[in-house]
Amino acid sequence: MVLLCRTSAFQISRAIRAMKGPQGGRPSPWKMQSSTTDKYRQDPPKPRKFAIRPDKALDIATASAGLVFRLGSGALVNGYRVSFEKADTDTPKDAPQTRAPSGLDEDEYTFVTVAGRKTVETNRLGKRPAVPLELYEFEGCPFCRKVREAVSILDLDVLFYPCPKDGKVYRPRLVARAGKSQFPYLVDPNEKLEMYESDDIIQYLFDTYSDGKVPLFLRLGPFTTITCGLGLAPRLGKGSRYIPSKSPREPLILWGYEGSPFVKIVREVLSSRELPHLMKFCARGSPKRSALLKKTGTFQVPYLEDPNTGVKMFESAEIVNYLNDEYGVSSDEQQPVGTSSMTTTTSADDR
Numbered sequence: 001m002v003l004l005c006r007t008s009a010f011q012i013s014r015a016i017r018a019m020k021g022p023q024g025g026r027p028s029p030w031k032m033q034s035s036t037t038d039k040y041r042q043d044p045p046k047p048r049k050f051a052i053r054p055d056k057a058l059d060i061a062t063a064s065a066g067l068v069f070r071l072g073s074g075a076l077v078n079g080y081r082v083s084f085e086k087a088d089t090d091t092p093k094d095a096p097q098t099r100a101p102s103g104l105d106e107d108e109y110t111f112v113t114v115a116g117r118k119t120v121e122t123n124r125l126g127k128r129p130a131v132p133l134e135l136y137e138f139e140g141c142p143f144c145r146k147v148r149e150a151v152s153i154l155d156l157d158v159l160f161y162p163c164p165k166d167g168k169v170y171r172p173r174l175v176a177r178a179g180k181s182q183f184p185y186l187v188d189p190n191e192k193l194e195m196y197e198s199d200d201i202i203q204y205l206f207d208t209y210s211d212g213k214v215p216l217f218l219r220l221g222p223f224t225t226i227t228c229g230l231g232l233a234p235r236l237g238k239g240s241r242y243i244p245s246k247s248p249r250e251p252l253i254l255w256g257y258e259g260s261p262f263v264k265i266v267r268e269v270l271s272s273r274e275l276p277h278l279m280k281f282c283a284r285g286s287p288k289r290s291a292l293l294k295k296t297g298t299f300q301v302p303y304l305e306d307p308n309t310g311v312k313m314f315e316s317a318e319i320v321n322y323l324n325d326e327y328g329v330s331s332d333e334q335q336p337v338g339t340s341s342m343t344t345t346t347s348a349d350d351r
């Protein structure tokens with residue numbers, strides 16, 4: 001009997017240790033996590049800049065259409081300028097190597113260093129909001145895309161509440177809050193202001209967080225909306241349809257910018273799965289590029305941080321796997337929103 005009790009006590013403590021994760025820290029908010037999650041928490045993928053996983057080549061190609069049709073709108077911050085400046089040459093060549101190779105030590109982000117000169121990118125950004133703005137929207141909507149370009153250009157942090165078609169959480173929440181199922185919808189807690197209508201939202205954002213001058217490509221009326229739609233078309237509505245999923249307790253954090261095809265394929269999953277996320281926009285010229293560099297030792301987007309599981313990772317294809325595994329539910333397990341489930345599955349939309 002004593003032996004039996006000891007055995008089961010041992011098994012229980014082993015199970016608790018397993019639930020606490022490799023760091024042995026606080027128990028995770030999820031009772032247990034998928035093996036994919038454990039794998040990525042222990043050994044996240046190494047960043048591989050501009051590398052495309054072969055099975056994602058078509059996805060990345062079609063996700064690049066937005067950048068082409070929109071002539072890069074959203075990929076540069078307001079007032080973007082680039083110059084070549086002399087790189088730091090103070091350290092003698094034979095000095096002890098105290099810095100990591102390949103520029104990982106640098107405190108400031110630089111895109112490229114050639115012949116002793118490095119790129120320095122600057123911006124002209126206005127007032128910063130004290131707390132993130134909030135947007136109710138979904139990935140495949142051209143009007144929402146316009147607004148995403150605007151917040152990317154303005155380098156704002158935005159908490160996204162994804163509202164895919166048939167969505168169970170944020171669509172109904174918006175209707176209860178503001179009366180209509182229409183997207184995008186902006187909430188600015190700093191100015192205690194909220195509004196529908198993409199063009200009004202864009203003008204408001206540039207008035208409040210810049211000098212009021214909306215870039216030409218965002219103020220061409222139907223032309224702006226049509227080119228946004230053309231850019232989204234090759235993705236065949238990805239990110240617009242609801243996929244049954246578990247709800248996270250806390251919003252995820254995604255570093256990226258509008259226009260990056262690698263970021264887009266991640267946002268499509270966040271959108272379809274109704275996973276709220278704080279976007280740390282960091283288009284070219286953003287000071288947040290240096291912040292991410294300091295935090296992780298490199299700059300590459302997408303970079304996902306999931307406070308619910310402790311996972312922090314680069315690499316779009318693997319982030320997609322992670323999200324589908326951690327937040328997917330099988331069809332026979334679909335539960336009321338807000339509850340968690342252990343078994344995961346992929347749907348045709350997951351890929």
Ligand SMILES: N[C@@H](CCC(=O)N[C@@H](CS)C(=O)NCC(=O)O)C(=O)O
Binds near residue numbers: 052
């Ligand atoms: N293999 C990576 C490639 C990601 C990538 O190269 N992203 C670009 C943005 S589209 C980047 O971070 N470039 C670094 C830079 O601009 O300095 C993935 O799939 O996530």
